[in-house]
Amino acid sequence: MANKGTTRKLFSLMGVLAMMVLMLAPLVPARAQEELPNVVVTATPSAIYVGEDAAITLTMAGEDGQVVKEGTQVIINIDALGFAITGTVGAKGSVTATLPSSKLTVGTFTGKVVVDGYEEGTFTLEVAGKKLALEPVSATVVFAQELTLEATLYDAEEEKPLEKGTQAFLLLPKGGVTATVGDEGLVQFTVKGPDHLVVGTSTVFVGVEGYADAPLVLNVEPGNLIAAPESFEVGFAKTVTLTFKVVEKPSAEAEEQEQEGTPLPEGTVLWLTFGDYTDTVTVGEEGSATVTLYADVLKVGETTELGVKADGYNPLSVPVKVNAGTLKVEPAELTVKGTEDVVFTATLTDADGNDVPYSLNDEQLVATLTVDGLTATAAVGKNSKVTFILPASAMEELGGGSFEGEVSLINFDKAVFKLTITDLPEKEEPQPPEEPTEPEEPTTITIELTVGSNTLKVSGEAVEMDVAPYLKDGRVMVPVRFLAEALGLSVDYDFSDPTNKIVTVHAVEDIVLTIGSNKALVGTQEVELDAVPEIVNSRTMVPVRFIAETLGFEVQWADGVVTLTQKEQP
Numbered sequence: 190m191a192n193k194g195t196t197r198k199l200f201s202l203m204g205v206l207a208m209m210v211l212m213l214a215p216l217v218p219a220r221a222q223e224e225l226p227n228v229v230v231t232a233t234p235s236a237i238y239v240g241e242d243a244a245i246t247l248t249m250a251g252e253d254g255q256v257v258k259e260g261t262q263v264i265i266n267i268d269a270l271g272f273a274i275t276g277t278v279g280a281k282g283s284v285t286a287t288l289p290s291s292k293l294t295v296g297t298f299t300g301k302v303v304v305d306g307y308e309e310g311t312f313t314l315e316v317a318g319k320k321l322a323l324e325p326v327s328a329t330v331v332f333a334q335e336l337t338l339e340a341t342l343y344d345a346e347e348e349k350p351l352e353k354g355t356q357a358f359l360l361l362p363k364g365g366v367t368a369t370v371g372d373e374g375l376v377q378f379t380v381k382g383p384d385h386l387v388v389g390t391s392t393v394f395v396g397v398e399g400y401a402d403a404p405l406v407l408n409v410e411p412g413n414l415i416a417a418p419e420s421f422e423v424g425f426a427k428t429v430t431l432t433f434k435v436v437e438k439p440s441a442e443a444e445e446q447e448q449e450g451t452p453l454p455e456g457t458v459l460w461l462t463f464g465d466y467t468d469t470v471t472v473g474e475e476g477s478a479t480v481t482l483y484a485d486v487l488k489v490g491e492t493t494e495l496g497v498k499a500d501g502y503n504p505l506s507v508p509v510k511v512n513a514g515t516l517k518v519e520p521a522e523l524t525v526k527g528t529e530d531v532v533f534t535a536t537l538t539d540a541d542g543n544d545v546p547y548s549l550n551d552e553q554l555v556a557t558l559t560v561d562g563l564t565a566t567a568a569v570g571k572n573s574k575v576t577f578i579l580p581a582s583a584m585e586e587l588g589g590g591s592f593e594g595e596v597s598l599i600n601f602d603k604a605v606f607k608l609t610i611t612d613l614p615e616k617e618e619p620q621p622p623e624e625p626t627e628p629e630e631p632t633t634i635t636i637e638l639t640v641g642s643n644t645l646k647v648s649g650e651a652v653e654m655d656v657a658p659y660l661k662d663g664r665v666m667v668p669v670r671f672l673a674e675a676l677g678l679s680v681d682y683d684f685s686d687p688t689n690k691i692v693t694v695h696a697v698e699d700i701v702l703t704i705g706s707n708k709a710l711v712g713t714q715e716v717e718l719d720a721v722p723e724i725v726n727s728r729t730m731v732p733v734r735f736i737a738e739t740l741g742f743e744v745q746w747a748d749g750v751v752t753l754t755q756k757e758q759p
Contacts, residue, residue: 226251228307232300233360234394234402236315239293243401247312248283249304256282257304264303267314270294278304320345321400328405332388332412332501334437334451338378340395340405342370350374351397358396361385361407370397382412382501383454413438414505415450416497421507425489425514425600426539427546429482433507435459435497436476452476453499462496463509464488484546487511489600515540516601523606527584527613533558534576537569537598544573545598560594560608561587569598579608588616636675636742636753638733640665647675656728658751664720665751666730669694669702676740682729692722692729700739702731711739 230249237243247265249257257263257278265284266273270292276284295318302310322345330336338359342351351357355370359378363385368378376395380386388411394402417434436450453459457472466486472478480495489511497505517538525531537545537556547554547569554569563583567575589610595603637646638658645652652675658667673680673694683691690704698712707718720732733751737744742753 225306225308228257228302228304228310230300230302230310230312232312232314234396234404235313235360236317236396236400236402237288237293238320238401239295239316239318240290240320242287242290243293244285244287245314246283246285247302248281249278249302249307249310250282251307257307258282261305265300267298267300269296269298270316317399317401319400321351321395321397321403323395323403323405326405327408329408329410330386331410331440332382332386334383334454335379335381338380338407340376340378341374342376342395342397342403343374344400355397359405360394360396360402362387362391362393383457386501388501409501411503412501414453414497414499414502416505416507419507420509421495422510422512423487424512424540425484425487426541427484427544429487429511430479431482431495431507431509432477432479434476435472435478435499435505437502457499460496460498462498464493482509484600485550487600489513514545514601516545516596516598516604517542518596518604518606521604521606522609524609524611525579525584527587527589527610528581530581531579531584532576533579534574535596537573537575537596537604539601545569545601547571547573549599554599556596556598558594558596558606560592560606563587563594563608584610585613587613589613590615634676634755636672636737638665638667638751640749640751645671645675656726656730658733659730662720665733665746666720666723666725667733667736668728669722669731669736670729672731672733672736678740690724692731694736696740700736704729709735 228249230247233246261278263276265286272292274286278284293316295316297315300312323340323342351370351374357376358367366378368376370376386409388409390408392404393407396402414435415438421431423429436452439448439450453472453476459470461468461480464486470478492508492510495507495509519536555566556575558565558577565577567577591609594606594608596606597603635648640658643654643657645654654671656668658665670680679695681693692702694700701710702722704722707721709716718735722731734744737753742755745752
């Protein structure tokens, strides 16, 4: 019976090998005619337990680190275990194979992988007779330059901690680290985030010689960064350079101990954003980074966030407030003859003496020179120079002498400029005001109106009204416009709201009347009228006594004649 089983197993293996040969033929055409690149194969885990089915993941990449293309067909075989299988490469150049426990035996074995377009690759797989266990089986850490992963290792069958001094290996997403087991099976792995970790959840493996690798589910959360300084305030310029230090934010425990954050190591790549602008810079010594922002992305009067991102960390925002730049003009003084046109070339610079931009977002910048009534404009050149033309006609308007002016350019404060014009007579200075004379004796204003008469007399001069005053309920009503104009006042009408028609007499204190209302405002004080304003023949009629007395007139009534008297100050 044993011989028959061995025979069946042999024929089965021969059948698998025959199938592999048939599949291999189309995968490796004309190998002898060309030299193919090598493929590097890594098995995870690299040590499995003999007593149970085991899944291994093979990751395949060229020697240049480029992973094998997804969808590529491969053949995997471990001759010594009688194992062969075909598979398809998945994401990140990986393929998973499951080895049944029936084919496993303790030992170290070499596997082979045939991949189209590469030389045959190999990997090493250990089948261990002992099973390693660890606690905890999962861990969450925050990405950092350096951190410690702790676990307790023990023999799964004997249920006892591994001996002190045993060497353990931690296989991580990028490389691995070793550590020595301490008391009670405790092992502490020192991990460097940039060299070993990837943000996210992955399964890593802890290995010990003679044991199958033990899986550990590792969740890596992104770390946090801080910048020094935390914000910037800059003046507009052709280019603005920001230099700051980027450090890893210390843990809460470290902050309590007033520990400073760890600077990002030299050579770390930072991805930067500033509005629509993107760039990358490399960290220098002590975590320093320098970024140059150009005029096109600087918005004067606004604060824009400078976004900073490094692998393994949450994005960092650094506010940058942009103020108007300081503009300088050289020369800042000019002496010319005013009898002829002048062509004047100047150099514009910022506060640090650097060139100003000549364009913004592909639009040519133009500088303006202003001196009293003289204005000249000039395009800014690539060499930061401007050429103004000062016409003789404009200088003749100014006349001879020295004048304070300014040169202006968008996004900059104005620069002071002095112009001196010779060969022209100076304009006459304005004459000083005349000496005040003694005040004249006050004159008296007298207004006389008669009920039923269209004639209004102002200090004896007759003025014709188109509506005559009339009596209503014992009160004399007069057209407000004629009365106000006779007193040298103006009247405004607001009839936009038919239900609330407003008439305002502008005096030292405005008088506000409402048609049909016995309430009026004098300045801010509300008063009551003894007769309401009304409209007659399209004219606004108001009680004369209220208006006159409010304006300081004395009112006299005799035989239908109303006389208003007030002393006028000169």
